[in-house]
Amino acid sequence: MSYELKSVFASLPHMERGVAKVLGGDPKGNNFLYTNGKSVIIRNIEVRRKEYLGFSDERQLCLRRFGAVFLWDSGSSVGEIVGHSKIINSVDIKQTRPYRLVTGSDDNCTTFLEGPPFKFKCTISDHSRFVNCVRFSPDGNCYASAGADGQIFLYDGKTGEKLGSLGGEKAHDGGIYAVSWSPDSTQLISASGDKTVRLWDVGSGVAVSTFNLGSDVQDQQLGCLWLKNHLLSVSLSGYINYLDRSNPDRPLRTIKGHTKSIQCLTVHKADGRSSIYSASHDGHINYWDSESGENEEFVGKGHSNLVSRMTVDESEHLVTCSMDDTVRYTDLSKREYSASDVVKMDMQPKCVSVGPGGLAVTVCIGQLVLLKDKKKLFTLDSLGYEPESVAVHPGGGAVAVGGADGKVRLYAVQGNTLKDDGKVLEVQGPVTDMSYSQDGAFLAVTDEKKVITVFTVADGYTEKSEFYGHHAKVVCLSWSPDNEHFATGGMDMMLYVWTVSDPDKRIKIPDAHRLHHVSGLTWLNTNTLVTTSHDACVKQWTLRI
Structure with missing residues (x-):
């Protein structure tokens, strides 16, 4: 038994309103990179999906946040930054001799240094608000500074002498968060909170094109990059836009995905194509073509808070429950949210499971809710325990509910009600997840005590096996279509x-998402497993079992 990482659908950059996002490019112009939390994402400029953790091996000088300059490979000091009274937002180093270094700060100033070792030469106070970005032209003859005052100033790259500005009194109607030069140093692009990116002719100081990226707050532009012939910008939403010089009002393409931790996922096959559906901490749901990685979001207004669980029912509706106290049914043929397909819960839902005939059961705080055909039929309160997870038998007649007390209780669906049948299964600790095998023969339960317990349904839920291996709480579980294998993810990453037939026969994948535990998993087919994590990435694994 072995495994191989098949593909990575990488996260988008994590964005904050009013905070610039740096997009970097490699010297050959083949890849660009950005950060999200603890991850550095490296993408091929032509191909969308690529993810690494680490940094480029290009040797250059780097700047610490508080003003020390050092050689990144050896750590040797090559000067200190003085002249700022507030946080440094941006730094750039002239890549041609004589070397120069410029910084921009929240104190509305830039500083100019000569070196190495770098020594302070002057402070420049042309901006009236925060300086968000400073960048030398590739030939080193000039550098630009951009600020929250909507202005871009140009300076001599060797002396720091002011040469002029772009756009006259103002380059943008909003604050400017980033600039990036063309390879030949004759043009640059600027990204602004006014939701536009502008292409400038540096010699004349005139805007050649204005790219309009939308009208919503999420369309504010907080970063940009000119890499070879590609012009990129990043929106507050995290979406990465490939700008089209021949059509400034419509990007060539937009890379979408998640910026925040993914909580759950599921898969669905239609017209011979398999799609992966993932939901994140902010309520955003994204769907991906499993082969190409092409992705998009649902149309309309969806969940407003964390989506804790999702599944697909037999009517091909995506059934999701969220911390916004709702259960939603979204038609996968339309992929559009509908206000009429929302069921309001009395308490916050934690988990949902579906069965045949439009049946669904939702576990909420302190209660169980039976639904059918998008409507609440029955609510069971005063349980005497706190329910955490639920699984509906594929046959539809039985419902298993896992509790925080380390017990699994079985209920029968009788007409429009749920009835406790009095059977209780014991596991090692508080239940974290559970699922029936697809043929309904087995029930697997995970718990906080690092144990997975499998019960045989036909034998009255007798315990078949316990599975050990995790070093921390097991948090998610999914059965393979072959009903002989299942996968689990734990807090141990x-x-x-x-x-099932041999607890000692297993595949172990350590650090599946490297810096975060697996938050959700599902099977695309008997040889492909899909996982998600708080790193906001989706991964596919090829298994040989």
Whole structure:
């Protein structure tokens, strides 16, 4: 048994309103990079999906946040930054001799240094608000500074002498967060909170084109990059736009995805194509073509808070429950939210499971809710325990509910009600997840005590096996279509694929998402497992079992 990482659908950059996002490019112009939390995402400029953790091996001088300059490979000091009274937002180093260094700060100033070792030469106070970005032209003859005052100033790259400005009194109607030079140093682009990116002819100081990226707050432009012939910008939404010089009002393409931690996922096959659906901490749901990585979001207004669980029912509706106290049914043929397909819960839902005939059961705080055909039929309160997870048997007649007390209770669906059948299954600790195998033969339960317990349904839910291997709480579980294997993810950042008939026969995938635990997993087919994590990435694994 072995595994191989098949593909990565990488996260978008994590964005904050009013905070610039740096997009970097490699010297050959083939890849660009950005950060999201602890991750550095490296993407091929032509191909969308690529993810690494680490940094480029280009040797250059770097700047610490508080003003020390050092050689990144050896750590040797090559000067200190003085002249600022507030945080430094941006730094750039002239890549041709004589070397120069410029910084921009929240104190509305830039500083100009000569070196190495770098020594302070002057402070420049042309901006009236925060300086968000400073960049030398590739030939080193000039550098630009951009600020929250909507202005871009140009300076001599060797002396720091002011040469002029772009756009006259103002380059943008809003604050400017980033600039990036063309490879030949004759033009640059600027990204602004006024939701536009502008292409400038540096010699004349005139805007050649204005790219309009939308009208919503999320369309504010907080970063940009000119890499070879590609012009990129990044919106407050995290979306990365490939700008079209021949059509400034419509990007060539937009890379979408998640900026925040992914909480759950599921898969669905239609017209011979498999799609992956993922939901993140902010309520955003994205869907991906499993082969190409092409992706998009649903149309309309959806969940407003964390989506805790999602699944697909037999009517091909995506059923989701969220911390916004709703359960939603979204038609996967339309991929459009509908206000009429929202069921309001009395308490916050934690988990939802679906069965045949339009049946669904939702676990909420302190209660169970039976739904059918998008309507609430029955609510069971005063449980005497706190329910955490739920699984509806594929046959539809039985419902298993896992509790924080380390017990699994079985309920029967009788007409429009749920009835406790009195059977209780014991596991090692508080239940974290549970699922029936697709043929309904087994029920697998994960718990906080690092144990997975499998019960045989036909034998009255007798315990078949316990599976050990995780070093911390197990948090998610999914059965393979072959009903012989299932996968689990734990807080130990381990991913296991287990064999029902032989607990010792398993695949162990350590650090599946490197810096975060697996938050959700599902099977695309019997040899492909899909996982998500708080790193906001979706990964596919090829398994040989």
